[in-house]
Structure formats: structure tokens, C-alpha cells
Amino acid sequence: MSNYIINMETEHLIALVSAIRDKANRFIFEQLKARGIKDIAPAHGGVFFHLFRNSELTMGELARLIDRDKSTVTSLVEKLGGLGYIKRERDAVDRRVTKIRLTQKGRLLEADFEDISRRLLSKAYVGFSDKEMEVIVKLLTRVNNNF
Amino acid sequence: MSNYIINMETEHLIALVSAIRDKANRFIFEQLKARGIKDIAPAHGGVFFHLFRNSELTMGELARLIDRDKSTVTSLVEKLGGLGYIKRERDAVDRRVTKIRLTQKGRLLEADFEDISRRLLSKAYVGFSDKEMEVIVKLLTRVNNNF
DNA sequence: ATAATATAGTTGGACATCAAACTAATGTCA
DNA sequence: TGACATTAGTTTGATGTCCAACTATATTAT
Numbered sequence: 001m002s003n004y005i006i007n008m009e010t011e012h013l014i015a016l017v018s019a020i021r022d023k024a025n026r027f028i029f030e031q032l033k034a035r036g037i038k039d040i041a042p043a044h045g046g047v048f049f050h051l052f053r054n055s056e057l058t059m060g061e062l063a064r065l066i067d068r069d070k071s072t073v074t075s076l077v078e079k080l081g082g083l084g085y086i087k088r089e090r091d092a093v094d095r096r097v098t099k100i101r102l103t104q105k106g107r108l109l110e111a112d113f114e115d116i117s118r119r120l121l122s123k124a125y126v127g128f129s130d131k132e133m134e135v136i137v138k139l140l141t142r143v144n145n146n147f
Numbered sequence: 148m149s150n151y152i153i154n155m156e157t158e159h160l161i162a163l164v165s166a167i168r169d170k171a172n173r174f175i176f177e178q179l180k181a182r183g184i185k186d187i188a189p190a191h192g193g194v195f196f197h198l199f200r201n202s203e204l205t206m207g208e209l210a211r212l213i214d215r216d217k218s219t220v221t222s223l224v225e226k227l228g229g230l231g232y233i234k235r236e237r238d239a240v241d242r243r244v245t246k247i248r249l250t251q252k253g254r255l256l257e258a259d260f261e262d263i264s265r266r267l268l269s270k271a272y273v274g275f276s277d278k279e280m281e282v283i284v285k286l287l288t289r290v291n292n293n294f
Numbered sequence: 295a296t297a298a299t300a301t302a303g304t305t306g307g308a309c310a311t312c313a314a315a316c317t318a319a320t321g322t323c324a
Numbered sequence: 325t326g327a328c329a330t331t332a333g334t335t336t337g338a339t340g341t342c343c344a345a346c347t348a349t350a351t352t353a354t
Contacts, residue, residue, distance in 0.1 A: 014271065016284065020161075023294035071313080074335085140164065207302060215341075241301095244303085244349095
């Protein structure tokens with residue numbers, strides 16, 4: 001909830017959005033811990049998410065996809081590499097480029113991530129009709145595109 | 148967008164929420180910079196927000212209000228104190244307690260914050276009817292309460 | 295009243311994050 | 325071809341954040 005630069009009305013949008021994000025992160029962290037996965041934080045989710053769908057990504061691609069600075073990606077990749085979840089190798093053609101791939105250990109997390117996602121969604125949408133889910137996503141998409 | 152521990156559907160809620168929060172933060176930061184306020188970050192907004200409305204708060208109250216760890220509040224208060232925006236004093240009755248107040252310099256920011264809030268809201272809600280604004284806030288409130 | 299417990303806040307360590315400065319490799323252009 | 329510019333990624337330094345351990349003060353229970 002770091003968005004308190006807001007008046008009464010803004011509080012009902014941006015502060016809500018911030019609070020939900022914080023709570024979702026905490027939920028994900030709890031779920032990971034409950035599965036004995038103690039070395040991964042929500043911030044790493046983006047890296048895994050995109051590597052599950054792309055067998056190979058460069059640092060720059062990853063930075064763009066998770067919308068983080070390239071220096072942030074350097075440190076995330078170092079962390080996850082040190083833990084054995086991903087590996088990096090220099091591109092043979094363009095030697096400036098670093099390619100990132102999941103290791104076997106990394107790929108094993110996919111099922112856990114999917115399950116946690118399902119639980120997160122279930123929790124978030126308690127009491128929602130299909131129509132309401134659709135509406136909230138549509139409205140949030142419009143807010144997102146307004147920036 | 149640190150919530151990529153998600154499948155296709157979740158992406159449409161939690162990732163959206165994360166993306167919006169990030170963008171709102173960036174917007175606020177830009178607006179602050181544009182006013183020549185370069186030493187304040189979005190994370191400080193919560194402290195100001197609550198101090199505009201409460202002339203005096205303890206560290207613990209602040210921590211609860213902005214939903215951050217008390218040690219985080221220690222460092223935020225140190226930062227803002229060093230910049231001259233707030234001041235702390237020990238409570239005479241219960242000497243464990245620290246009271247936080249805005250300085251004159253801190254109070255001067257209120258108008259800027261209010262203006263930034265208005266602009267942020269205007270931007271977020273471009274194209275929204277009053278009814279849609281009401282709906283999105285209601286639905287988000289329900290999601291928030293589901294956690 | 296004294297010992298045990300609880301509470302307020304700080305400290306230390308880890309890490310995510312960004313911006314700015316940097317290095318290394320590639321590309322361009324005269 | 326050689327100088328300049330661009331691009332990929334790393335390094336450095338600052339800050340926000342949490343947790344766990346700690347200090348100091350206050351409260352409670354025996």
C-alpha cells in the first residue's frame with residue numbers, strides 16, 4: 001500500500017489496487033513456503049512464468065517481459081542461477097547476449113506455480129459470478145491502458 | 148508486474164493489478180519530479196497521507212496505517228526526518244513511544260499531493276462513466292476483502 | 295515487590311529495485 | 325578501415341522492504 005498520495009476518491013482505486021497486490025504477494029509467498037519452497041519470492045514469478053512459455057530468453061527480453069530494469073534482471077538471474085533453477089550461456093553469434101534457460105530443477109516448479117495460481121484466483125474471486133469476473137478484468141484493463 | 152505466478156486467467160486480475168500499481172507509482176514519481184520534489188518517493192506517500200489527517204501518530208500507528216513492518220517505518224521516518232519533512236519526539240508518559248509530526252516544510256506538501264492525486268485519478272479514469280467508477284471500486288473492494 | 299511477560303521501537307542482514315556509470319561487443323559511416 | 329555510435333549486460337550505490345534478534349520501558353501475576 002505505497003500509494004497514499006491520494007485523496008479520498010483515489011484511495012478507492014489505486015490504494016485498493018496496491019493493497020490487493022500486497023495481499024496477493026503474501027498469499028503466493030505463503031503457498032510457496034507451505035510447499036517447502038523457501039528460496040523463491042514472488043518477485044521471481046515473472047522469470048519463471050516467461051521461461052515456462054519460452055525455452056530460452058535473453059536478459060533484455062526478460063527485462064522487457066517482466067517490466068523491470070535490466071540491472072534488476074541481472075540480480076534476479078544471479079539469484080535463481082545460484083539456486084540452480086536457471087542457467088545462462090553466452091550467445092555464440094552475438095557475444096554480448098546472454099541466454100537464460102530453466103534447469104531441470106526449474107522446470108519442476110511449473111506444476112506448483114500452476115496450482116498456486118489456481119488457489120490465488122479462487123481466493124480472489126470468492127463470491128464472484130462469471131459476469132463480474134469479466135467486468136472487473138475489462139475495467140482494470142481499461143485503467144491499465146490509460147497509463 | 149511481479150505477480151507472474153499466474154496462469155492465463157489470473158493474469159487478467161493480479162497481473163493487471165500489479166501493472167496498474169507500478170504505473171501509478173511511476174506517474175506519481177514523475178509528477179513529484181516535475182514539481183521539483185526530488186527527494187520524495189511514492190513509498191513516502193502513505194506517511195504524508197496519514198499525517199495530513201492526524202496531527203500526531205506513533206511509529207506503531209503509522210506502521211499499521213500504511214501496512215508496513217515497523218522496521219520499515221523506522222527507516223522511512225529517519226529518511227523524512229533527515230529531509231526535514233517530519234519530526235519525532237518521545238512520549239513523556241510512555242517513554243517507549245515515539246510521536247511523529249509534520250514540520251512546516253512537510254505541511255507545505257499537502258497541496259501538491261492533492262493535485263497529484265487529482266491528476267492520477269483523472270488519468271486512471273479516462274473514458275469512465277460515474278457508474279463504471281463505482282463498479283470497479285466495488286468489485287476491487289470485494290477482491291480486497293477476500294484476502 | 296519481584297519476576298515474567300508484553301509492547302514500542304531499533305538494529306542488522308538479506309534482497310528487490312532503480313538509475314547512472316561503466317565494459318564489451320557490434321554496427322555504421324565517412 | 326578506423327572513428328563514432330549503438331546495444332547487451334554488469335557494477336555500484338542508494339533506498340524500501342521484510343524478518344529475526346535485540347533494547348528499553350511498561351504491565352501483570354504471583
